[in-house]
Structure formats: structure tokens, C-alpha cells
Amino acid sequence: MAAGTASARQRIDELQAPLVNPGETDETLSLSMLQFQLKPAPRGWWLMLMLGLSGVGLLGIAVSVTLYQGIGAWGNNISVGWAFGITNFVWWIGIGHAGTLISAILLVFQQKWRNSINRFAEAMTLFAVMCAGVFPVLHVGRPWLAYWLFPYPSTMVIWPNFKSPLMWDVFAVSTYFTVSLLFWFLGLLPDLATIRDVSKSRTRRILYGIASLGWRGSARHWHDYKMAYMLLGGLATPLVLSVHTIVSFDFAVAVLPGWHATIFPPYFVAGAVFSGFAMVMTLIIPARRFMGLKHVITERHLENINKVILATGMMVAYGYLMEHFIAWYSGDQFEAFVFQDRRAGMFRYVYFLQMFCNVLVPQIFWFKKARNTIVIMWIASVLIQVGMWTERFMIVVQSLHKDFLPSSWSGYSPTWVDWSLLLGTMGFFTTAFLLFLKFVPAVALSEVKELSHELQHGGHPGAGR
């Protein structure tokens, strides 16, 4: 996008609603945005943490049972070799996508409104990828040998099979996690230094001092920091596309009807961004309310998120439409059967739920009133995540349960361990997120301050920070 258009667009945006409330100074911003980190945690935070920790406990039990008994503790069978495990994996990875998209792509495209929510979204990415990472390890039959998927020089002189999409997954997800972690941490440095500076207790000053890697805010620091941040942003940008593209290869590369589809990469990426933004919405609404961040995460942000949800939701709906169209148009009887079975088979209610949540619900954001009503958007965001989970469930389980030979058709029903793993990772996510909110500035202070300066002093948007 040309700089001129961008600035024109921005001016129009500014007329609509402020990105940072006017009249904020650096000091007021620092103190207001760090108040949650500096003061004792409120009771609500503790309650949520307890809830999250219960989930972690449940996760611990479910993981132990899985390791002790084997995959037999799950509902998987032949022919449904993958079920909740891979569904959860794809779902969590997808949720992570919004973080990278907001941090990297919007950074590269200089979308200013991202500055208040990027830290938030990046943390979400990290924790979601951690949750996702549980499943590939846990879902294998012999998890203690899962390291064989890494190409390390072994005495067995056997390399992994580089033709396998699971192998690609290993690289894609580990790269994604590493880059996301670096990106997040690098962005944190100035803010960690700010906490160090405003902290009153010595322990905090030491701890945050170590964490901020000696940041002093010199011009040289800022110069290198900006350069590194931009470079990492540039590195992370293709990852937004690549990770879910490669995850979609797990399915698209297979011969199974319902999996074997060229539309999967873009369709998966769109779905990932869709669910990721929905997750941002789900988390940010309570966070801005209870952490007093309404002045930096404004309704304008929320509305923009809703627009992205609407756009990606339409892409996802197009994907569904094309899947059905191709199933009919290809004349492939196996493919046609799978999609017929989605509508009429044993999982049809899951399918209808998916269609409702992913196709119908986002349509509400055509209306400005819905885009600006907190309750509506929160409920919609939760529904969209449910919808995206059911979508992955349908792709994984429904396609597997009735494939080529009717003789091997089977059913599927999850066990308590399956449900516990799903709820448990949610608990882990909640816990990690609450700890993040408490100990790390949830909004990128330095970037908000910068934005605030730019807005107050006219700024120079095309200057390329």
C-alpha cells in the first residue's frame, strides 16, 4: 500500500474514533497501563487463576492417564486414527495465528491500530502454540520416542522421512514458536525496562532488570531495536501463511476423501486468522474492562477486529462452498459421499453447529451496531471459536470415519480423557494468560507512547520506524 493512501486512510480513521484518548502523557500512560502489574492482584484475578489451575490439574491427570494406558484411553480407533488430539492441535495453532498476524503483518503494513493489542495477541500466540504443542507429542503411540521426528545425528543412522507432512509440521511449528517467542520478547524489552524503572521494590527491580537485558533507552538501543523488530516482523510475516498451510498439508497431502483438497492451504489460513481474531476478542473484552485499559484499547480496535472477523469468516464460508462444489463437480464418488455424509451422517449436528457458528454468526458484523456492541461481539467471538473447533473435528473425524471401503467404516465417541485434554489445555491457556497479565505489561507501552506522540504532534507516518 502506498504511503499516501495509508496516511489518507489513517486520517479518515482518526475522524471516526481515537486510537489513544487525547490528553495522555507518557507518565499517565506508564502508570495507568502498568497499574495492574504494580498493585496487588484483584480477587477476580485469583478466582480466574484458580479456575485455570484446576484446568491444569485436569490436564495433568489426562496426560498421565494417556501416558500410562496408551492412546487406547482416547476414543480413537481404526479407521478414526486421529480425533480430538489433532483437532485440538489444529485449533490451538489456528488461534495462535492472530498474534503473528497482528504483530507482524500489521506491523509491516503499518496499521497503527495494532499497537495497543499486539503484545496481547503475541502472548496469546505463544500460549496457544504451547497448548497445541502438547498434542503432537501426546498423540503418538510411544511419546517417549517422539524425538525421532527431529533430524538429529543418531547412532541409528536413520533420518526422519522428509516426505511426511508431519515432519514439515515439526519444522513449521517449532520455527513458528521460536520466532513468535523472540518477537514477543524483543518487543517486551523497553516495557520491561519501564517496569524496572517505576518499580518500588528492590526484588522487582532486580528481576525486571535481568529480564530487560540492560535496556537503557539510548538512541543506539532504539535504533537497533527498531531494526531487529522490523526484521523479525518481516521474518514472521511468511510464517502466518506457512504454518497453517503446512498444517493443512497434513490433510491435503493424504489421499483420503475430505482431506485431499487443494483449497486447504488458503482455507486453513483464513480459518486460523478467523479463530485467532475471535480469541483476541474473547480475551481482550474482559481484560480491557478489568485492567482499566479502555483508554488504550478503544472501541475502534474492537471494531477493526470485527471487520477482520467478518472478512475471514467470508473466506471460510467460501471454502466450505468450494469444498461442496468440488465434491460434486469432480464426480468423485468417494468425495461426494463424504460431503453428503457431513450433511446427513452421524455427525450432522456437529456440522450444522459449524455452519451456524462460522457462516451465519459473523454476518452480524455487517451491522455497525453489532460491531460496536460489546456483548454481541463477545458472544459471537466465543461462538466462532466453537465453530472453528467443530470445523476441525469434522475435517479430521468425519472424513476418517467413512472412507473408501464400507467394510472398515466405524463410529467415534470421545472418552473423558479426550474432553479433559481439551478442557485442560484451556485451563493451561487461562493460567498462562493470567500470569502474563499480572507480570508483563499487556499492552506495548513504548509503542502506545510513540503512537500517542505521533497523534498529538502530527507524526510522520511514512517515515518507516
Place this chain on the structure above:
Amino acid sequence: MPSLEQKKSLSLPVLDGQGRLPARTLWRSPEEHAASQAAPSAGDISIASPEFPPGAEPPPEFTSSRRSFVQLLGAGVALGAAGCFTKPGEKMAPYTKRPLDLTPGNALHYATCQTRAGIATGLLVTAWEGRPTKIEGNPDHPSSLGAAGVFEQASLQSLYDPQRAREVRHRGAGSALRSFQLELSAHGQRLRKDGGARLRFLLEPSASPLIASVRHELLSAFPKARARAYASWSREASYEGARLAFGAPLEVRYDLAQAAVIVALDADFLSNEPGSLALSRQFARRREPTAEMNRLYAAEPQLTVTGSTADHRVRVRAAEIARLALAILAQVNPAAGAAAPTLPPEQAKWASAAAKDLSRNKGRSAVIAGERQGPEVHAIALAINSALGNLGKAVLTHAPLVHEVRAGPSEVRGLVEEINRGEVDTLVITAWNPLYAAPRDLGLAEALAKVPNVIYTSLFEDETSARATWFVPAAHELEAWGDGRAHDGTLTFRQPLLAPLYGGVSEVELLSALLGETERTPYQRLRELHKSKAGADFETTFTKWISDGLLPGTAAAHEVHALKPESLRPALDAAARVPAEGLELVFAPDYKAYDGRFANNAWLQELPDPLSKLTWDNAALVSPATAKRLALESGDLVDLELRGRKLRAAALVQPGQADECITLPLGYGRTATTEGVARGVGFDAGALRSAAAPYFDRGLQLNKAAGPAHRFAITHSHFTMEGRSLALDVNLMELREHKPNEELEEQRRDHPLIYEKIPYAGNKWAMAIDLSKCTGCSACVVACQAENNIPVVGKEQVEKSREMAWLRIDRYFEGPLEDPKVITQPVACVHCEAAPCEYVCPVNATVHSDEGINEMVYNRCVGTRYCSNNCPYKVRRFNFLRYNDDYTDVEKMRFNPDVTVRARGVMEKCNYCVQRVERVRIDSRVAGQPMKDGDVVTACQQACPAEAITFGSLHDPNSRVSLLQKEERSYRLLNELNTKPRTWHMARVRNPNPELG
């Protein structure tokens, strides 16, 4: 560290039930000896444990200290040095390979046999260092021809079954074998005083000359004693039918090589009946699309293996078969005086077409009556065969092979009457579990309570053993010497493979104990009995017989008999009677449990029924129309009531079942037994049986019962192919005229492949499976299970679709579900050249060998299950749980040492019996000869009685598999995926009668 027990076991040729060496006990001092003989202290729990019953040797002392370990190690060395290993007391001759001595790591093969319904099937048993691991057919034996059925093969599982009876019981309390033998000899002496007037025997039907000689001796010693035989599924009607037709009970057997047209009247001759392996072979050889191809008509109440193979099948309720038979007779031979009965149009059409076809093939056809049918139907079948001139050609008659031609409920009735008259003091039972197997209305259970001495022997402690005064564990057939007769009368020998694991005795030993003969072993008896048949050099000749497993040239010849119209006449009249109306209940021997004697066999329990694909259960089979009328669905509980006898069972809707007819297979619903596998599985059909109508009856009341639906574990529940081209069939006429068959051509077509062609080294292994020959009998499935150490996972896991069978038989229904055409299709890994499983495995655990076998590297597998997801044939099996970790030491003896036992979390599948390929490769290298076509025989191929499976190399253009794959009815399953399978299926050829269309 492996336990000391295991270490000790390594050097032992034969283990006993506790995994111990049958050696004498050593004492280090007289005190120690005295202590070991003293009464156990109260705190000694090992005595109370069922593992070491009274009478057994005490368990070896074992503490885990280093000191005791060294002590025992020293003792072990001393034992070995002193030459204390017990040598087998008697000579067992190897069949095919005769090494100078036993070479560890090389299997030996021994000829032996097994008997069911009195008829012996010759077998070849593979043993590794004294452990039998695989039961195969004896190629020289006329009843086997190299094939083995499911029961024979699975009996290996029963041999090692840890639930087998181990303890001699006297009035329920544990005793010792020696005291039993002494007691029985003494008792025999007492009985001799009145000539055994109050002594009765209830024996298993048998054709064994050895048993006959013991029986003869017994009846000489106790002239007033009486022996009867009983079997739940007896062949009485066949003998009685011959008596009606020819005036004498005769054995009727068939030579289907001579038959162009076969009519089966409720006869499942391809599966359960004696000689079915040989009949399957003869039948299948004429299922190739040549001018010689036979045509099979089947009329039956429930879908059977035979019926599903038939060209024309008609659903007829069991009670109406007689009239159908009469209609055929009336048309084939109007002079017979049979009035043609009026039949429903469908049956009439079938009968008329069959009769015309039979008349066109005089002397080249066979009409076979089933064992369920009464003597009249057998008599009519003989009359038809006689009128067609089939006797002496496809239908042979001769004197009965079994000692007692009567073995039905009437025999038990006679016994009960004698008991009730107080005429029985001692009853010796060797028939299998008569309290369960005999119709309950005979009152055998109540009668037994009145007999002071009941002596019973069986493999398991069951319903009957609980009522016996003396119960003696029986030796398994692989543990005892014996003999028998093949279905054609050939003398067959049975040699034991190992000493009784659980200290059982054979039938001969039990009976001779009564004669006071404990010293003369069955082996000695066998030698003495057959001494006269050998020439001068008895030792050499006898050794050869034992090693061959049979005495060739002893088959019974056809005897010519003339029809006896005077006795046939009443039979025709009886058959013409219109049966009473009402819902019919039909009993059937189960394909897995038979009459219940195999119910504790986990392999068989988990084997899917050939037609319903049901595991771990039986069910009240009901036709779709009747189910609709009664508002039943599969799994619904129903209360069945037949003349006051009641049973609650679960219904299963079965396509092909006759309307208004419920079939309930026998052998399930066991309760009073130590058979933990069998207990509580299925429904006891025997509760509804009566002595008057033990095979089928009318007047059944069926009421839907309240309660949650029964959960069936069915491995293949979908009926149709959904219009897909999977298991193909063609008509003989179309094939012969070379009519283009688009479906077949599409599945044969070569698709381009963008990858470079791989030159396969050495051999290019491939398989052809002929659906035209496959009957779905499932012998191959059990063979694969035994060969490849495939675990049994249990009902709950099968319900979750986690069964482990590498080879399954898909069964599809075509056409109307009421009366469908059936096609069975064995599917194992097809070894795709472009295998979808291989490229998705992230750790290279499934790879192609240079000879084109898609191999599974268990050690490398981490268990992502991606390969299974991407397998279009879904032939891969995953160890979801620790399916292999809970075996006792004795059960572990069963495993084939050439095949890895897989761990939890590992994928597994068919690998073309790669261990057999490698064995042949090693042997051929040692011999310096190249591998020849036919050298490698896979386990499934070997077991198949119909020769439907062929294995070989495609590099040899003249190998059988190359030739078969070139045939125009060969095709690749799911060809459009271009996976390039190495296993090709061959379309089933149907040979319909043009008249019936």
C-alpha cells in the same frame, strides 16, 4: 532382570502347567526332604493358591537374594550335568524334516490329527523346541489336503489356555491323579462282580479304532455294561436317512469333483460338516470360469457360508425343506411315487429349475441334505441321487465310520430312563459337557444326582464337572496318542506334540483305568492294535505311518445298495405333511463356538462370524421383514418362549434370513464353568431345545423385552458397497463371450505414474485372491492370527473398532436386503507399489523392501497413526493398549518365535509373511538353489481349503500369480487411486441358470 523362573525355562524341552521342568525334586538333606513332605503351615499361601493344586508338586522356593540365586544356578547346572532332563518316553517321528537332532531355532513339523463329530482331520503341527506354535493341514490327508479349518487351527489357543482344568476333583475337593487311578481300578474290580450291570458310558462319538478296541475290552470285561454316545450336533439323521432309503445306516459322503450341479438342502457342506475342507477344495476347483464350472443351488433358513456361495439361493424355513426336497424328487423321478407338493412360487421356481438342471446332469450331480434336517430329507436326497445315477460317482455310500450311529437326544433319554429306574451305579462320561449340550427337558441334571459314581473328563471344569463324583482334566488332542478315521475312512494317526501341560489324561487312559490297566499306555495299545497291518519290519513301517499321519489306501470304498421303496414310502408321506404354522426357531452350530466346546477360545470368540461379522456373541437372527413386523432393531432384547421354555436374547437383523424364522446358534451363554472367556458371553440357545425337536421347532413366542439394547461387537456392520466397485462379480456367460465389462476394465486399467519405475531385485512378490473360490470360511484369518502372533483384544475393544486382525474378510450384500446376493472378499495389506502409508510416516517406520513388500518396522514406529489414516484399504492395526503384556508363561509358549510380539503404541499389518519368505530364502541359499515358484507359502494361502489365495513373484512370467494376474477377471482394488497394489483380487464368477435369470 528376567526372573529366575524364566532363566530356568530357557533350557527346558517341555514345560508343565506351571512353567516348570517335569524333573524329580532334589533335596540337599534328609531334613529338607522331610520338611518338604510335611503338612503346609497355616501361613503358607502358595498351597491355597489355585496355581499349585493339591497333588501337584510344591512350588520351587524362590527368594530374590543373590545367595539363593547362586544356589539355584548351581543346582541347575548340576541338574543339567547329571542328565536329568526327562526324555520323551515315546518316539515321535517328524513329518517332513528329519534333522539328526533338534536344532534350536529350527521348527519341526509333526503329523497328527484332530477329531470332531467322530471324524479326524489330518494335521501338521509346527513345533519349536517342543512348543507347538501353529497347526496346519496335512497335505497327504484326504480330509485336509493341506488345509485346516478354524476349529483345528484355533485349538492351539485352547492347548495353552490357562483356564484349563488342572486338578483332579473328588466330589468337588482337590485330589491327585494317582489316587483317582487307584480308586477307579478298585472300583472296576468291584463292578466286575455283576458283569458291570450297573455301569454305563456316555461317550463322545468316535470312529477311532483305538477307542473301539478299548470299548471292546470294556464290554468284554463288563458284559452287562452299556455304552452310548451323545453329541449336541449329531449326524444321526444322516444314518437314519440311509436306513430309510437303503435299509441300513450308511455313511454318505460326496466327491464334488464329479458334480456339475449341486443342490444343498439346508446343508452347510462347505463349512461345518465332516470333510468340509476336502469338499471346499473339490467345490472350488470347479469354480473357475471353464466349461467344467459347477452350479450350486442352496435352500436354507439362515444365511450360511454355503448359501452365500450359491448361484441360486432360496430362503426356506427349516420345516419346509422336506416339501421342497419332495418337489425335486417328484420332478426328477415321477416314478418314485412322490406327490408334488404345492410350494410358494419362489420355492417352486427354484425347485423346478434345480430339478431340470439335475436331470440334465445325470450322474454328474449331487443332492446334499443337511444335518439339521430329519431322516426323511436325507432319504429323499438319497432317492434323488439314486434316480439320477449319482451313487458311486459324486455320492458315495459305505458302512458307518463311527461306532455308534445314534448319538442324539434319544440316547440321553434312554440313559436317563435307566438312571430313573435305579439301574445305574457308575456312569463314565467322555462326551463333551452333556449337562449343557443335551436338551434340558431330558432331565439329565436331575438324573445325575441319583447316580452314586459319575466320572467325567473334560478340558475345562464346566457345567457337567460340577455334578461329577470324579472329575479328571482331559488331555488336549495335541497331548495324547490316538487314531481316527478321515471322512473317507482313511486310518489316521494322532501323535502328541508335548506332555500334558496341566496333567490331563486321554479318553483311552481314563477308560483303561477302569480295566485296572494303568501300566499299558495308549501308545503301546496303538502299536499292538495296528501291528497286524504292518509287514515284517513293524518298527520302520509304524514309524512311517506316524510320520505320515495316516495309512494310505485305507479309504472306505463305495458300496452299492438298492433303494427300499417299502421303507422310503412312509418317509415320503412324512415329508409331504404341511408343517404347523407359527414362528420358527432354528438351532445351528456356531461358526466359532461350534456346540460350545470352543467357547473358551479367545481366537474364535474374536473371529468375526463369516456372515454377520459378529464377535464375542451369538444372537437371535431375524430377517429384515420379520424384524419390521415385530418392530425389532438389531440389539433389541427379546423374550423367546417355546413350549414353556424361556430365554431372553438379543435380536440381530440378518439379511438373507428366511422370514418368520429365528436362528439361534448354539454354544453360548455359559454360566457354571471355570471358562472365564466363555462365561457370560451370548445367549444359551440350549435352554430352548427339546429332545423332541432338537434342531428346529415352530410355535415360538417372541416378545420385545424392555431394557437397554444389547451392544454387539460387529466388525463390519455396513451391508452394501454403496455402489462402489469393490468386490466385483461377473457372470460366466458374459465372461465366456468376452463381453466388455466396464467396471472390471476400469479396475484393471493401468494409470500413468509420474515417478520412475523401480526395478525390484530378486523377486517381485505379489498375491492373487480369487473371490470365485473364497467362501468366507475364515480359516485364513485364524491362520494369520496364529502365524503372526496377533493379539486378542476383547469385546469392548472390538466394539471400539480396535480389532487387530491383519486379514479380514469383507462381506457385502447386493440387491434387496431381504434376499441379497452375498460376496466375500479377503482384504489384507495389498502392498501398494505407490503406497500412501509410506510417504506420510515421519520416521520411516513403514518402507518398501527391494522385493516390493511394504514392510512395517515395529522398532522404529512411534505410533502417529498417519499411515493408517492414509491407507485407503484400512488394513493397518494399532496397539491402542498393552494388548500383549498380560500373558502367563505358558501362554507365551504359543508365540511364533520368527515374528516380533508388538508393544503398545505400535502400528502393525500384514507383511506377506515376510518371515516365511526369509526362511525359504535361507533354505534355498543353504541348498544353493534359486527360490522357485510355490516355495513361499503364506499362512493364509496354506490354510485356505479352496485355494483362493496364490502368492509368488511377478518377475517369473510363468509363476502362478503372474498368470492369474493376467486373467481378465483380475483387478486392483481401488484402482483409481493408482496405488498399484501387489495383491490383485479376481472377480467372483457366478454361474446362474439362464432359466432363473
